[in-house]
Amino acid sequence: MTGSSQVPAIELRGLVKRFGRKIVLDGMDLTAMAGDSLAVIGTSGTGKSVSFKCALGLLPLDAGTVRFAGTPRDQLPSSGPQALMRRTGVLFQGSALFDSLPIWENVAFALFHTGSMRRAQAYELACTKLAEVGLDERAANLFPSELSGGMQKRAAIARAIAADPEFLFFDEPTSGLDPITAATINRLIEDCVTRLRATTVTITHDLASARQIANRVAMLHGGRVVWEGPVAELDRSGSAHVEQFVHGRADGPVTAEPPT
Amino acid sequence: MRAWPNPLAPIGRVVLEFLAATGRVALFTAESVLAAVRPPYFFRLAVRQFLEIGYYSLPIVGLTAIFTGMVLALQSYTGFSRFAAESAIPSVLVVSLTRELGPVLTALMVAGRVSASIAAETGTMRVTEQLDALVTLSANPLQYLVAPRLLAGVLALPPLVLIADVIGTMGGFLISVGKLGFEPGIFLNRCLESLQTLDVVSGLVKAAVFGFLIVLMGSYHGFHSEGGARGVGRATTNAVMSASALILVANYLITEAFFSR
Numbered sequence: 244m245t246g247s248s249q250v251p252a253i254e255l256r257g258l259v260k261r262f263g264r265k266i267v268l269d270g271m272d273l274t275a276m277a278g279d280s281l282a283v284i285g286t287s288g289t290g291k292s293v294s295f296k297c298a299l300g301l302l303p304l305d306a307g308t309v310r311f312a313g314t315p316r317d318q319l320p321s322s323g324p325q326a327l328m329r330r331t332g333v334l335f336q337g338s339a340l341f342d343s344l345p346i347w348e349n350v351a352f353a354l355f356h357t358g359s360m361r362r363a364q365a366y367e368l369a370c371t372k373l374a375e376v377g378l379d380e381r382a383a384n385l386f387p388s389e390l391s392g393g394m395q396k397r398a399a400i401a402r403a404i405a406a407d408p409e410f411l412f413f414d415e416p417t418s419g420l421d422p423i424t425a426a427t428i429n430r431l432i433e434d435c436v437t438r439l440r441a442t443t444v445t446i447t448h449d450l451a452s453a454r455q456i457a458n459r460v461a462m463l464h465g466g467r468v469v470w471e472g473p474v475a476e477l478d479r480s481g482s483a484h485v486e487q488f489v490h491g492r493a494d495g496p497v498t499a500e501p502p503t
Numbered sequence: 504m505r506a507w508p509n510p511l512a513p514i515g516r517v518v519l520e521f522l523a524a525t526g527r528v529a530l531f532t533a534e535s536v537l538a539a540v541r542p543p544y545f546f547r548l549a550v551r552q553f554l555e556i557g558y559y560s561l562p563i564v565g566l567t568a569i570f571t572g573m574v575l576a577l578q579s580y581t582g583f584s585r586f587a588a589e590s591a592i593p594s595v596l597v598v599s600l601t602r603e604l605g606p607v608l609t610a611l612m613v614a615g616r617v618s619a620s621i622a623a624e625t626g627t628m629r630v631t632e633q634l635d636a637l638v639t640l641s642a643n644p645l646q647y648l649v650a651p652r653l654l655a656g657v658l659a660l661p662p663l664v665l666i667a668d669v670i671g672t673m674g675g676f677l678i679s680v681g682k683l684g685f686e687p688g689i690f691l692n693r694c695l696e697s698l699q700t701l702d703v704v705s706g707l708v709k710a711a712v713f714g715f716l717i718v719l720m721g722s723y724h725g726f727h728s729e730g731g732a733r734g735v736g737r738a739t740t741n742a743v744m745s746a747s748a749l750i751l752v753a754n755y756l757i758t759e760a761f762f763s764r
Contacts, residue, residue, distance in 0.1 A: 299638075
């Protein structure tokens with residue numbers, strides 16, 4: 244799946260993020276080439292979601308650079324960050340659907356509320372995207388609180404892919420779901436990634452998810468990437484960290500999240 | 504050698520924290536006002552917020568106003584009858600309602616209802632990553648959430664205060680005519696004779712400023728809430744407290760600007 248372009252589609256270099264005295268990211272480096280589907284794995288509290296938010300500019304960095312298609316985020320022109328977001332689709336851990344809007348307005352939000360698309364056209368597009376994730380028109384007119392957790396995840400995926408983005412970010416797409424629904428969501432994400440040919444970064448601690456969605460895997464520990472390689476090499480990585488994580492052992496170089 | 508704690512250090516910490524908080528609020532205010540004047544404009548949301556802040560506050564504002572007017576008439580009568588100055592009741596009633604009690608009590612009631620609601624809603628959006636989702640969907644949360652509410656707050660409070668002034672005066676009228684023996688025509692004439700344009704205008708200016716402060720405090724505390732349900736609860740309490748305090752401070756400053764000699 245790796246693209247032929249020499250410029251990485253997403254590049255994180257030397258990311259440092261502190262919360263008070265706690266260093267969460269400690270010089271993290273990560274690269275995804277165009278068309279890559281990269282899964283970032285690691286134990287809870289290791290900085291996976293923080294790196295995701297730093298990459299998207301939702302949290303300010305203490306040091307380091309984030310580049311999209313070779314351009315540093317902080318050197319984009321004034322309209323650049325918004326333009327970049329229009330090329331980016333994001334799925335949040337808790338779906339983050341807007342409670343006050345029906346599902347179709349959630350899905351078509353970027354096109355209808357902040358874009359120039361007319362209501363009828365936006366509704367039609369939302370229904371098409373919802374159909375792609377297995378939700379019918381009845382769901383389009385419901386509010387998020389009226390959907391199950393799995394359906395909310397589907398709707399949030401529909402929102403993430405609504406503008407056919409070049410970059411996709413998924414934060415724990417299967418957390419809180421039963422194994423069958425999780426497998427369905429994984430397949431859905433795999434289909435979307437293949438169809439859109441988007442460069443995808445998925446934050447997860449679910450190995451089944453990583454194996455199904457990704458072609459490359461990076462393991463984060465202590466605020467740094469300790470191993471990165473093709474998903475096929477996950478079981479013969481030669482890294483003690485990865486081995487412990489893959490086999491779910493309590494003993495090894497990775498310790499459970501310390502109390503803060 | 505043991506170092507003694509500096510007794511001034513806690514005071515210094517409080518002062519520094521107060522200055523930092525003031526700076527954060529000032530920055531948030533400037534960013535929100537800038538967001539409100541820059542396109543895109545969300546007029547549909549502003550209309551919805553106008554109804555939410557103005558129309559749905561009418562029952563509580565009306566109730567507050569009518570009983571305030573009634574109590575004011577009774578208390579004025581008790582006091583003024585000692586000096587045989589009962590005839591001044593209509594003037595005192597209408598002037599104190601339009602200048603002070605109408606705007607301040609209306610704003611305090613709306614602050615309790617609207618500041619809390621905005622802080623809770625925005626705070627929940629913060630802790631459930633909906634504010635982050637807005638950013639990733641190319642929307643500026645200040646433009647989408649704060650600007651329409653600011654506009655609605657500034658526009659909704661003046662008519663609310665005007666209605667409160669009328670209902671409050673009617674409350675005073677009911678007690679004065681029904682219980683204190685005033686002639687209806689004379690009472691209303693005295694009210695109109697005593698009232699000056701500046702009384703009404705100053706009340707409406709206060710209302711617009713209070714509307715701005717109510718929305719600003721609700722939004723600020725909601726945007727900065729953290730730590731789940733407990734954080735949202737704290738943001739809601741802080742929003743109502745700070746909005747109420749700022750209303751009282753602003754009331755003094757505007758009164759000073761309009762009526763000091």
